[in-house]
Amino acid sequence: MGRLNPPALSGSDIxxxxxxxxxxxxxxALINELxxxxxxxxxxxxxxxxxxxxxxxxITGCPIGGAAEKVVRAIEENGGWVVGYENCTGxxxxxxxxxxxxxxxxALADKYLAIGCSCVSPNDQRxxxxxxxxxxxxxxxxxxxxxxxxxxxxVESLAIKRHVRHQHNIPYIAIETDYSTSDIGQLxxxxxxxxxxx
Numbered sequence: 001m002g003r004l005n006p007p008a009l010s011g012s013d014i015x016x017x018x019x020x021x022x023x024x025x026x027x028x029a030l031i032n033e034l035x036x037x038x039x040x041x042x043x044x045x046x047x048x049x050x051x052x053x054x055x056x057x058x059i060t061g062c063p064i065g066g067a068a069e070k071v072v073r074a075i076e077e078n079g080g081w082v083v084g085y086e087n088c089t090g091x092x093x094x095x096x097x098x099x100x101x102x103x104x105x106x107a108l109a110d111k112y113l114a115i116g117c118s119c120v121s122p123n124d125q126r127x128x129x130x131x132x133x134x135x136x137x138x139x140x141x142x143x144x145x146x147x148x149x150x151x152x153x154x155v156e157s158l159a160i161k162r163h164v165r166h167q168h169n170i171p172y173i174a175i176e177t178d179y180s181t182s183d184i185g186q187l188x189x190x191x192x193x194x195x196x197x198x
Contacts, residue, residue: 001038002014002056002084003083003084003136005053005056005138006054007050007056008042008044008045008050009051011057011059011076011082012069012072012073015068017037018064018085018089018090019064019065019089055081055195055198056080056137056139056141057081057082057083057140058083058084058134059071059082059086059087059143060142060160061144061146062087062145064087064088065089065179067145067147068087070177070181071145071175071177071187074191074192075195079192079196080140080141084133084137084139086126091129092116096115116128118150118153123156126156127159130163131167131168134168141170141173141195142160142164142170142171143175143191144157144160144173145175145177146174147177147179148176149178157174160172171194171197171198175190
């Protein structure tokens with residue numbers, strides 16, 4: 001839904017769906033519900049029920065949850081739309097399926113070694129996924145969410161910054177945060193300035 005321009009759903013709504021899906025145990029029912037929701041939202045979009053045009057933001061970095069929620073809120077309250085999530089629980093985890101032919105262990109290893117995780121170096125898969133999403137989602141800026149305790153993402157932020165700026169010529173900002181609410185004011189100020197640049 002984030003690929004549509006303007007987007008069909010806010011980043012907050014996408015976050016609720018993606019995060020909520022992790023708590024569903026009946027995956028077949030979940031897939032059916034997601035397919036039905038996607039069809040309904042797309043039909044509404046085609047009928048003209050769209051969000052207003054705003055700068056399109058891609059979130060990359062650490063897993064979604066409480067920390068990402070406050071970042072998404074800051075982005076959308078300051079005039080941007082989060083259109084995609086290239087992070088541990090976003091597209092990164094679901095982009096490649098496990099092959100159903102051949103050796104089971106090889107198929108599982110291939111799937112999990114192909115995830116662009118910050119624990120892997122060099123992390124070419126992450127850069128490829130980021131490039132793909134920047135193009136497909138027509139992204140205007142990238143926000144790298146780094147949890148203070150996640151050192152591997154902090155180390156990788158310079159490479160991500162260079163990739164986004166040099167390969168795609170779009171703005172990038174790294175936001176280091178945690179699960180507390182103590183930095184919400186500072187976060188809002190930084191995000192507002194970033195979106196104003198777009």
